[in-house]
Amino acid sequence: MxxxxxxxxxxxxxxxxxxxxxxxxxxxxxxxxxxxxxxxxxxxxxxxxxxxxxxxxxxxxxxxxxxxxxxxxxxxxxxxxxxxxxxxxxxxxxxxxxxxxxxxxxxxxxxxxxxxxxxxxxxxxxxxxxxxxxxxxxxxxxxxxxxxxxxxxxxxxxxxxxxxxxxxxxxxxxxxxxxxxxxxxMVVYARRNGHEPQTSAMLRHRAHLDDTVHRAQNLIDSRFDRALPLAVLASAAGVSERTLTRLFTRATGLTPLRYQQTLRLERAEHLISHGATVDSAARSVGFEDPRMLRRLRARTA
Known part of the structure; x- marks a missing residue:
């Protein structure tokens, strides 16, 4: 004992x-x-x-x-x-x-x-x-x-x-x-490795007060592994595509597409750290071409 x-x-x-x-x-x-x-x-x-x-x-x-x-x-x-x-x-x-x-x-x-x-x-x-x-x-x-x-x-x-x-x-x-x-x-979503960051991308880019951007982020967070045209996001947020892009970039420092890619990359890195191949991780997070994931990983290396 x-x-x-x-x-x-x-x-x-x-x-x-x-x-x-x-x-x-x-x-x-x-x-x-x-x-x-x-x-x-x-x-x-x-x-x-x-x-x-x-x-x-x-x-x-x-x-x-x-x-x-x-x-x-x-x-x-x-x-x-x-x-x-x-x-x-x-x-x-x-x-x-x-x-x-x-x-x-x-x-x-x-x-x-x-x-x-x-x-x-x-x-x-x-x-x-x-x-x-x-x-x-x-x-x-x-x-x-x-x-x-x-x-x-x-x-x-x-x-x-x-x-x-x-x-x-x-x-x-x-x-x-x-x-x-x-x-x-314990209904814990996943066992995380020690080297993973303390704050996820979802948290890092939520420290703003723009309700319109939060509404768009809610949709991206729940569907980041699927295609999300800017028109769909803008409609969900209740603004034009141009206005959403401007507000989103001002609030988070990222465009909606880059924010989605950031979520995909973070989830892919988690899968790879737990034994997934780059190709399978890319497919799991919504990349049709694994080369896109490889390029994003190279940028952050």
Whole structure:
């Protein structure tokens, strides 16, 4: 029986905790030996979302096959919660004994305080990457990836990416088929690799306030793998083709066609990273000629 122990600090984010916990709990439901534990420096920990949690004060005996996870918290900068020397020592000693330590989001700061990020690749949520690098200058902070692994120190971007991190750990321990089984049970769309970006193209180009462009994007997002003439998009948005192109470019920096190609390319790269050929990925995302996908990939290489 393997332990996964979550170390909780005040202000812990519920999804940073619940996502990975659900992964390991589901793996245990399928017969894989994981027991979950929750440890804190006080018996009750209030989450960032206001829900109080009850945790133990005593760490279980941990071996090399066990895992410690530090979920992230809301506070940042000077408001970062204090962590006593005991838990930091536990993180260091567990790793020194051959165990794995992991963090979600701002939890990477706890690993840094324990000295476990020095000289190692790590990541965190894109909002606090610069802060992590400032606090721990010997750490190698990798921007805009979902998770990193370096010598049994595993860090993830935060929030939902904690699920990706946990699925990766399950795949490493029990094989990719088990991780896929867990993801399917959790209704997770797809298991993402660590090097994939934290923000998808759909999110990167949605930070504007133009309702007309959002309406066009809604249609492109749902049908990016099919032909979408500009006239169809303009009709759905309720404007002329010329007006849509002008508004779309001003709001996103891309033409509607380039935005569609960006979505296709991102999805194709995901398929290729999971073993698809370039030709099959091109067909899956709507390119009639795989050479178009090859040209787009070459531009971004």
């Amino acid at each position: 393997n332990h996964v122990v979550f170390f909780l600090v005040p202000g812990v984010h519920l999804l940073d905790l619940a996502g990975p916990a659900q992964v390991f709990s589901t793996a245990a439901d399928f017969g894989h030996p994981w027991t979950l534990g929750y440890v804190a420096e006080r018996p009750e920990v209030r989450t960032a979302q206001g829900l109080p949690l009850v945790a133990g004060l005593t760490w279980p005996e941990l071996g090399p096959d066990d895992l410690i996870v530090v979920p992230g918290w809301r506070a940042a900068g000077e408001a970062t919660p204090a962590i006593g020397p005991g838990p930091l020592r536990m993180l260091r000693e567990h790793h020194a004994r051959g165990g794995t330590v992991a963090s979600v989001c701002a939890g990477a700061d706890a690993l840094g305080r324990a000295g476990l990020l020095d000289g190692r690749r790590c990541t965190t949520h894109h909002d606090v990457q610069d802060e992590l690098a400032r606090r721990h200058p010997r750490a190698i902070v990798v921007p805009d990836v979902l998770f990193t692994t370096d010598d049994r120190v595993v860090t993830s971007a935060g929030i939902a990416s904690g699920i990706d991190l946990a699925l990766h750990l399950v795949a490493t321990r029990h094989g990719p088929a088990v991780a896929a089984q867990v993801a399917r049970e």
